[in-house]
Amino acid sequence: MKTTISLTGPAQLETESLVAVVLDHSEKDHSEKDHSEKDHGHSSSDKNKDAKPHLRVESNDPAVQSAAAELLASGELSGKPFEINLLHKPAGLKAKRILLLSGGKTKKFAGYDLRRLAGAAVRSLKSRAIRSFAFIAPSTIPPEEAVRAIVEGALVGNFDADYYRSDRKDQKIDALTILTSGNTDKAALEKAAAEAQIIGESQNFTRDLVNEPSNRMTPTILAERAKKMSAEVGLKCEVYGADKIKELKMGAFWSVAQGSDEPPALIIMRYEPAGAPEKPVLGLVGKGITFDTGGISIKPADGMEKMKYDMAGGATMIGAMRAIALLKPKVKVIGIVCATENMPSGKAQKPGDVQIAMSGKSIEIINTDAEGRLVLADGLHYAKQLGCTHLVDAATLTGAVVVALGYTNAGLFTNDDAMYERFSKALNKAGEKMWRLPLDDEYKENIKSGIADIVNSGGRWAGAINAAMFLKEFAEDTPWIHLDIAGTAWTEDQKPWIAKGPTGIALRSLVEFVKSFAATEKA
Ligand code: BES
Ligand code: MN
Ligand code: ZN
DSSP states (O other): OEEEEEOSOGGGOOOSOEEEEEEEOSTHHHHHHHHHTTOOSHHHHHHHHHOOOOEEESOOOHHHHHHHHHHHHTTOOOOOTTOEEEEESOTTOSSSEEEEEEEEEGGGOOHHHHHHHHHHHHHHHHTTTOOEEEEEOOTTSOHHHHHHHHHHHHHHHTOOOOTTOTTOOOOOOOEEEEEOOSSOOHHHHHHHHHHHHHHHHHHHHHHHHHHSOTTTSOHHHHHHHHHHHHHHHTOEEEEEOHHHHHHTTOHHHHHHHTTOSSOOEEEEEEEOOTTOOSOOEEEEEEEEEEEEOOTTSOOOSTTGGGGGGGGHHHHHHHHHHHHHHHHOOSSEEEEEEEEEEEOOSTTSOOTTOEEEOTTSOEEEOSOTTOOHHHHHHHHHHHHHHTTOSEEEEEEOOOSHHHHHHTTTOEEEEESOHHHHHHHHHHHHHHTOOEEEOOOOGGGGGGGBOSSSSEESOOOSTTHHHHHHHHHHHHHTTSOEEEEEOTTTSEESSOBTTBOSEEOOTTHHHHHHHHHHHHHHOOO
């Protein structure tokens, strides 16, 4: 998708379709009043129900306003997010069509929502075989932020996962123009668009990897894809097999890999730009289980096919390294992916087995289906050995995080408040949602073993926390964030802004997080 910034007046632009955002300016007063009165009774909800939307199209161009005027005044629209209307041959505009896209209440409307609207515009227009359009950036959001949101959101919307359908249409938007107005610095906006393009394309690169089924995305193939990408963008990439994993004494990683006929892969990608300070060195560690049967503690058949996306954390790190290599922030980053299948076999580990991790800690295997934390234990320890001063891991780690947070927020765990503050800002910039869960010492009880240092499964309660407590044993004192993306890496329903399938969650925040070190920390 080619992206252009234009300062042309929307009315003057010849395009297949203009896209304008419609916002509801009504409720403002009502909701403020409701809050101040602390009135949660019937009267306030009735009032809200009666409140008519007060819709305005977000463009200063009088021709755009008048093209939308009749529809907005008709009373036909709710103004709710993702309401879509397409008008043909709009009077007074050179555009062939104008798509009016509701964004909900103006007060709540932020970059997060604009991203999704851009995705919805792409998905609506491409399904009509339209290949190019122009999006009017709403002036309620600062122009650079708006440009980033529109480009990233449009790229997310442009991805479809139905690769193996013989009737796949593969409809895509080829060209996007973003119309901005006012005293904007065009060069700065073009830079923002170019960076957003790198990030959005990297997110789709990750989604491509996650989308592949396990017979087409073995650890070996994942490693090959990482190598190919690294060569293209100028990253150093090493891939190690079983021998090296055993030589490094990665007993936890190997305990999972030993049960599979597919060889495992330890993937290491290094970004060491000239002029970067010695420290920090950021370590991005990903869970790369290309298929999780559960092992001997085998999973039920129902829904097991979804376990092809159990390498999403690893794919996220590979995509993030791609974006980082192209954006070139002055900070060292090492990406590590522990890739293997989790299979039952005559060689598979069994419940009760004791494994010695690379760090020397002994682990009693209670459940062979708690395999992600095992491969990450050695990945995190290895990252520290390679000199990483800060660690972030991403993993589809627990069903329990889905119970806790559903499909909306990823789970976030950390041993370092300062790192959390920094990551929160990155989340905000990237328009992604994650929620911090606790890691109090009391939870450590749950992973005590009668025979070894720790067990790999802490039972039913606080399952997502127990998994994170296990990882914390290997991060130790190094500032570390763990992202449990089990509920958010895949969407079962298609949404107006995104296709059913892999989401690429966490990549954008990781990239913003890495960039924040380059901007503020000097040697
Ligand atoms: N890969 C799964 C977690 C998962 C569940 C990812 C649902 C995506 C969707 C993980 O390896 C797993 O099996 N976790 C177990 C841990 C338990 C045995 C302690 C779980 O969550 O049930
Ligand atoms: Mn598992
Ligand atoms: Zn798993």
